[in-house]
Each structure stands twice: as C-alpha cells, then as structure tokens.
Amino acid sequence: xxxxxxxxYIFVLAIILGFELINKVPSLLHTPLMSATNAIxxxxxxxxxxxxxxxxxxxxxxxxxxxxxxGTLNVVGGYVVTHRMLKKFKKEDNK
Amino acid sequence: xxxxxxxxxxxxAFLFIxxxxxxxxxxxxxxxxxxxxxxxxxxxxxxxFHSTVNLGNLWxxxxxxxxxxxxxxxxxxxxxxxxxPQMVSFFNGMGGLTIxxxxxxxxxxxxxxxxxxxxxxGFSGAIGSVSFVGSMLAMAKLWGMxxxxxxxxxxxxxNLGLIISIFLVFVILILKPSPWLxxxxxxxxxxxxxxxxxxxxxxDMPVVIALLNAFTGLAASIAGFAINNNAxxxxxxxxxxxxTILTILMAKAMNRTVWGVIVGGFGGVDQxxxxxxxxxxxxxxQDAAILLCYSKKVVIVPGYGMAVSNAQNExxxxxxxxxxxxxxxxxxxxxxxxxxxxxxxxxxxxxKVDYSKLYEMEKINPEFKTTDVVLIVGANDIVNPAxxxxxxxxxxxxxxxxxxxxxxxxxxxxxxxxxxxxxxNELFFNSKTRMxxxxxxxxxxxxxSEIKNL
Numbered sequence: 384x385x386x387x388x389x390x391x392y393i394f395v396l397a398i399i400l401g402f403e404l405i406n407k408v409p410s411l412l413h414t415p416l417m418s419a420t421n422a423i424x425x426x427x428x429x430x431x432x433x434x435x436x437x438x439x440x441x442x443x444x445x446x447x448x449x450x451x452x453x454g455t456l457n458v459v460g461g462y463v464v465t466h467r468m469l470k471k472f473k474k475e476d477n478k
Numbered sequence: 479x480x481x482x483x484x485x486x487x488x489x490x491a492f493l494f495i496x497x498x499x500x501x502x503x504x505x506x507x508x509x510x511x512x513x514x515x516x517x518x519x520x521x522x523x524x525x526x527f528h529s530t531v532n533l534g535n536l537w538x539x540x541x542x543x544x545x546x547x548x549x550x551x552x553x554x555x556x557x558x559x560x561x562x563p564q565m566v567s568f569f570n571g572m573g574g575l576t577i578x579x580x581x582x583x584x585x586x587x588x589x590x591x592x593x594x595x596x597x598x599x600g601f602s603g604a605i606g607s608v609s610f611v612g613s614m615l616a617m618a619k620l621w622g623m624x625x626x627x628x629x630x631x632x633x634x635x636x637n638l639g640l641i642i643s644i645f646l647v648f649v650i651l652i653l654k655p656s657p658w659l660x661x662x663x664x665x666x667x668x669x670x671x672x673x674x675x676x677x678x679x680x681x682d683m684p685v686v687i688a689l690l691n692a693f694t695g696l697a698a699s700i701a702g703f704a705i706n707n708n709a710x711x712x713x714x715x716x717x718x719x720x721x722t723i724l725t726i727l728m729a730k731a732m733n734r735t736v737w738g739v740i741v742g743g744f745g746g747v748d749q750x751x752x753x754x755x756x757x758x759x760x761x762x763x764q765d766a767a768i769l770l771c772y773s774k775k776v777v778i779v780p781g782y783g784m785a786v787s788n789a790q791n792e793x794x795x796x797x798x799x800x801x802x803x804x805x806x807x808x809x810x811x812x813x814x815x816x817x818x819x820x821x822x823x824x825x826x827x828x829x830k831v832d833y834s835k836l837y838e839m840e841k842i843n844p845e846f847k848t849t850d851v852v853l854i855v856g857a858n859d860i861v862n863p864a865x866x867x868x869x870x871x872x873x874x875x876x877x878x879x880x881x882x883x884x885x886x887x888x889x890x891x892x893x894x895x896x897x898x899x900x901x902x903n904e905l906f907f908n909s910k911t912r913m914x915x916x917x918x919x920x921x922x923x924x925x926x927s928e929i930k931n932l
Contacts (some may be wrong), residue, residue, distance in 0.1 A: 387594070390703065390711060397699075397712050400495060401719025408502045409813075410731050410838075413724060413819035417688050418566045419501050419511055420721050423494055424695045425518065425569075426713040427576045428543075429525045430705055434583040435539045436528060443583050444535065448542050450579035455546025456553075457573040458522075462515045463554035464565050468820075469508040471827035 387393045422461025428454030479529045485911050486524025487709040493517030494713050498720060510761035521709045523718045560785045563818045564617045567687045568845030573694045577606030577701045578664050582593055582657070583704055592656045598704035600651050600663055604644060605697035607667030608689045612675045616687050619680045629677045634741065640670045641917065674740070679857070682739045684818045685729045689736065692721025731813040733876040758894070761912035765919065766888055767928035769912075772797075773886075775806045777842065779879055783856010783891065783918050784817050790829035792922035793855055797831065799929045810842040810852075810879050812860040839879055849884040856890060856918045887911045890918055 408416060431454040435447035494517045500510025518852045522543075524538075550569070557565045581603030588595065618624070644666045651659045654700055671690075678686055695717025700876065702710025729736045761769075770776055778797065784790060798809045815822045824838060837845075846852065854861060857879075864871040881887055887910050894906060894913075914921060 390708070393708070393711055394699065394715050397715035398719040398863075398886045401498075401716045401721075402658070402723055404495070404502065404716075405720040405727070406722040408724075408727070409504065410696065410727070410813040411820040411823045412502065412504060412507060412562070412820065413688075413728050413731070414566075414684075414824075415507060415511075416498075416501050417721070417724055418562075418729075419514065419693055420568055420695065420717045421500070421570050421573070421691050422511075422722070423518070423713050424573050424691070424698045424717040425512055425699045426521060426710050427573055428546075429521050430580045430698075430701055430707055430710050431576050432522065432525050432539055432543075433528070433705060433707065434580050434587070436526075436535055437587055438535060438583060439587065443586055444538065446579055447535075447583045448538050450576050450583065451539055451542035451548045453572040453579070454576035455543050456550040457569045459547045459550030460554040460565065460569040460572070461550075462491065462511065462518070463551050464557070464562055464569070465511045466508070467554065467559075468562065468824055469511055471824045475736055477555065 384472060415465055416463040418461060422458060423466055425454060425461050428458050430454075462476030482522045483527040484708065486520050487712075488529065489523075490517040490521035490709060491712040493520070494716060498716065503707055503917050520741065521529040521713075525709075553609050557761065558788075559828055559881075560788065561621075562824075563684065563687065563821075564620045567613045567617040567620065567683075567690075570687065570691050570694055571610045571617070574606040574609030574613060574690070574697065577694070577697045578610065578667075580701055581606070582660065582664075585655075585657050585660050589797060593652055595704055596652050596655050598700050600648055600660060601628040601706060602697045602700035603660065604663050604667035605700070606646070607664040608674070609694045609697060611668040611671030612693075613671075613687065615672055615675045616683050616690065619675070619678075620683050622680070624676070633673060633677045636668065637673055640666060640673065644670065669800055678739065682732075682734070684814070685725060685734065685736065685739045687730070688721060688725040688728050689740070692718050692725055695719075695721050718792060723789070728819060731819055758906055759909075759912050761888060761914050763924045763928050765878075766912070766914055767925055767932060769886060769888065770800060770853065770925075771803050771805065771929060771932050773805055775808075775845075775849050776800055776851045776853060777808050777810050777846065777849045777881075777884065779810045779812075779852060779854045779857050779861060779881060780822050781857020781860060782817060782821075783857065783858075785816050785821065785825055785856070787856070787918040787920075789855065789919040789922050790825045790831075792919055792926060793824070794829040794831050796853075796922060796927055796929065797835070803929075807835065808837055808842065808845070810839070811836050811911050812839050812857070812879050812882075813877075815860055839877060843880050846880050846883040851886045852881040852884040854881065854887065854891075855922070856887045858903055860893070861905060864903070881905070882908060882910070885910065888914055890914045890916070890921055892917060 431450035438444045438447045495513025497510045500506040581599040647663045699714030861881045864872040865876040
C-alpha cells in the first residue's frame with residue numbers, strides 16, 4: 384500500500400510539473416513540442432522490453448516482439464521528426 | 479541490479495524534464511530534444527539491468543529495436559515537410575498500440591491477477607486502443623480521406639453507448655478476469671477511437687492529434703502502474719499533463735474549445751452564406767506583376783495552398799525580386815496557417831526566408847492599413863472576414879489577418895472552393911480583391927518571369 388501511495392505522489396507531482404513546463408510557449412513551437420512529447424511517451428518501449436523479457440510462449444513472444452518494434456518506431460520516429468522540424472528554426476538563429 | 483536500473487530511470491526522468499523545459503524556447507529547443515533523446519537511451523539501456531532477465535529472449539528484443547529504429551528513422555527522414563503532422567499522428571498511434579500489446583502480454587503471462595493490475599492494465603490498454611485507432615484515422619483525414627465534418631446526434635448517441643459498454647466490460651473484467659474480455663475491451667476502445675474522430679472535420683485534426691498524444695501519455699503512465707515501472711509513470715504523466723495543456727493552447731489559438739472540437743462545433747451550424755455574392759474580378763499574371771512591382775509595401779500571406787504545391791521557394795524568390803526593386807516585403811503568419819501551428823514558419827525557413835521578415839498576427843494586423851498589396855498564397859479561412867462580421871459563421875470569433883484593410887488584395891487560389899472549414903469567403907467578392915487562379919507553384923513561376931521582364 385505504501386508503495387502505491389509513493390507512486391501516487393510521483394504521479395501527482397509529475398502532473399503539476401507537466402502543466403508548469405508548457406504553460407507559456409510561443410505558438411510556433413506548438414507543433415515541435417507536440418512531436419517532442421510524442422517521442423517521450425515512446426518510453427512505453429521500456430515496458431514492452433520488460434514484458435518481452437518474461438514472455439515464455441511463442442504467442443507471447445510474437446506479440447511482445449511487435450510491441451517492442453512499434454514502441455521503437457514511436458521513439459526513433461518521434462525524435463527524428465522533431466529534430467528535423469527544429470533544425471529549421473536553428474538555421475535562422477545562426478544568421 | 480534493480481537499484482542500478484532505478485538509478486538509470488531517475489537520471490532519465492531528470493533529462494526528460496530538462497528536455498521539455500528547453501523545448502519551450504526557440505533558441506534552446508533543439509538542445510532540449512537531444513537531451514530528452516539521451517534520457518530515452520539511458521532508460522532503455524538500464525531496463526536490461528533486470529534481476530529476472532531471461533537472456534533467451536534478448537536476441538529478438540534487440541532485433542525488434544534494431545528493426546524499429548531503422549524503419550522509424552527511415553520514415554521520419556523521408557517524410558515531406560508538408561506531411562509531418564501525419565507522421566506525428568502515426569508515431570503517436572504506434573505508442574498507443576504498444577501499450578495495448580503490453581497489457582495483453584502481461585495479462586496472459588501473469589499467474590496471480592490482482593485487481594489493481596487488472597484495473598490499470600485494462601484501463602491503460604483501452605486508452606491506448608482509442609489513441610491507436612484515432613491517430614490512424616486522424617492521419618488518413620490529414621491525407622484528405624473523409625476530411626469533412628460529419629457531426630450528428632446519432633454518432634453522439636453511438637459514442638455514449640460505446641463509453642457505457644466499455645465501462646461495463648471493464649467492471650466485468652475486474653470481477654471475472656479473462657483475456658478475451660480484455661481483448662474485447664480493446665476492440666471497443668478502438669471502435670471509440672474511430673467513431674470519436676470520424677465526425678470531426680480535417681481542420682480540427684491538430685487539436686485531435688494533440689489530445690490523442692496526451693491520451694497516449696496518460697495510458698503510458700497507467701501502464702507503468704500495471705507493470706510497476708517508474709520510468710513509464712513519470713514520463714507518461716509528464717506527457718499526459720503537458721499534452722493536455724498543449725491541446726488547450728492549440729485549441730485557443732484557433733479560437734475553439736477542446737469540448738467544441740470533440741463534441742460540438744462545425745457540423746451543426748448553418749453554413750449557408752448570408753452575404754451578397756458580388757462579382758469576382760480576375761487578374762492576369764502580367765497585371766499582377768505590375769501591381770506588385772509598383773507598390774511600396776507588400777505583405778505575403780501564406781496558407782495551406784502554398785504547402786501542398788510546395789511553393790515556398792517561389793514565394794521566397796518573389797520576395798527577393800521585389801526587394802531588389804525597392805519594395806518592402808513582409809510575411810504575415812497566422813498562428814494556425816496550414817494544418818498545424820508553426821507549419822508556415824517551418825516551410826518558409828526551409829526556403830531560407832529571413833526569420834525577421836515573418837510577422838505574427840498581432841504584429842502585422844495594424845500594418846495592413848499602410849500596405850499596398852496583400853498577396854495571399856493559398857490561404858482562405860484565416861483571412862475570412864466572416865470571422866469578424868458574421869455571428870452565424872462557424873468561423874465567427876476566430877482571430878484573422880485583417881487583409882481587407884490593405885489597398886489591394888491578390889488572392890492566389892486554385893478555385894473558388896471554400897477553405898477547410900467549409901465556409902464561403904466574402905473576401906472573394908470584395909471590390910479590392912483580384913483573383914489569380916491556378917496552382918500556387920505554377921502561377922508563382924509565371925509571376926516570377928513576368929516580374930523579371932519588367
């Protein structure tokens with residue numbers, strides 16, 4: 384029970400932090416920011432790896448293989464797309 | 479081993495927070511993305527510091543990561559700038575699918591299913607399924623499939639019924655756990671993702687994708703509770719919260735509410751145009767070139783039409799030609815021009831347009847009075863005066879670029895077709911407006927050669 388509560392605290396604090404971090408952002412960064420947070424929830428690939436480590440039947444191995452694969456798509460694709468968007472902004476600053 | 483893993487997660491959580499913080503400022507944004515990427519790599523690597531690691535499975539996990547990295551990087555590298563919103567939606571959907579699959583594997587594998595696990599696995603997987611199917615449909619809509627808004631009472635009732643049946647299946651699942659009920663729950667969730675996004679018009683997709691992104695974050699966090707993983711709880715919650723704020727901010731920039739986008743909105747409003755349709759005045763390329771060259775000040779208003787025909791380079795060339803002739807040229811960037819906030823900034827930056835020439839709506843609006851010619855390149859709803867004058871219009875209340883205050887308006891468009899919101903534009907019939915029909919890129923090319931000949 385204590386552990387669940389400790390995690391509930393993490394949950395609540397992370398919500399507040401998430402709200403605070405984004406609150407004042409210029410609108411031109413909305414799309415890159417959406418793409419960046421999209422990449423961050425790719426953290427689910429970690430969960431996919433964990434369940435894949437314990438998978439013991441062929442069925443579960445196949446499902447967890449797909450899970451790791453699509454989770455990695457989310458991570459890598461998300462970061463690369465964000466990077467490409469932001470590189471465009473970077474050039475302007477160097478001028 | 480496990481302590482080491484948790485330490486790695488702690489570092490990665492710190493890097494994610496720092497990364498999002500940096501992302502909020504245009505100057506540090508690129509650094510922010512890299513910082514958060516490093517955090518992600520640390521999280522993944524340290525995951526394998528697991529006391530009960532089954533090395534027999536390691537080979538296919540690494541294979542899946544390798545394949546996923548290759549395909550993901552290839553897709554993200556090859557996508558055109560105009561199609562990036564679709565790509566973001568696709569990757570978001572992949573995240574949602576991952577969560578549903580994690581729940582399925584853990585459900586089949588786990589020997590003692592306590593109710594806390596069932597609740598969190600069921601709930602996270604259901605939201606993941608909504609996000610997966612919803613994102614795929616949003617992507618299709620951005621590609622122009624079934625993009626019109628189709629809101630009706632029947633769909634609303636159907637969705638309400640779906641939500642109730644999801645809730646019922648969820649309760650039965652907790653009382654009598656069975657993997658098939660879990661899968662049924664996910665199928666219902668997927669159906670809700672489809673029927674929830676289906677009636678929403680394509681113009682509202684940015685808000686929908688942002689919302690589904692927040693959903694995936696929340697689902698990732700709850701899945702973290704299910705499999706007891708701190709990295710997923712922290713990062714998922716961060717994305718869920720920041721994604722929600724982002725959704726609200728984006729809706730605000732389009733003068734919509736999130737509720738209005740999802741439930742109410744464009745569909746039910748009477749869209750018949752109330753204004754008197756006068757005559758349309760066309761202009762030839764040659765006359766347009768003369769008009770532009772002999773002005774003092776020209777403001778270019780880019781829109782989605784520029785994005786689809788990939789005309790940003792031509793726009794930039796015209797700007798340079800006019801500047802050489804001593805014309806002052808500025809760009810007016812509406813916050814939601816194109817299909818995504820920031821869409822135009824990215825495209826024009828790609829064409830190497832100087833950043834200092836891009837003006838935000840609030841800055842440029844007072845300048846239209848002193849502008850000789852406004853050149854509208856494939857924009858429509860964002861300059862529609864109905865947003866100010868016509869309370870019956872679905873656009874009413876949206877802040878617009880007040881181009882009708884300029885001396886002349888050259889409206890470059892493929893046809894008289896209404897814009898994304900499906901509303902006629904009375905600016906077409908304004909006495910100051912000259913229509914220049916044709917594909918943006920082609921017409922601009924002709925315009926360029928005419929200007930060179932002058």
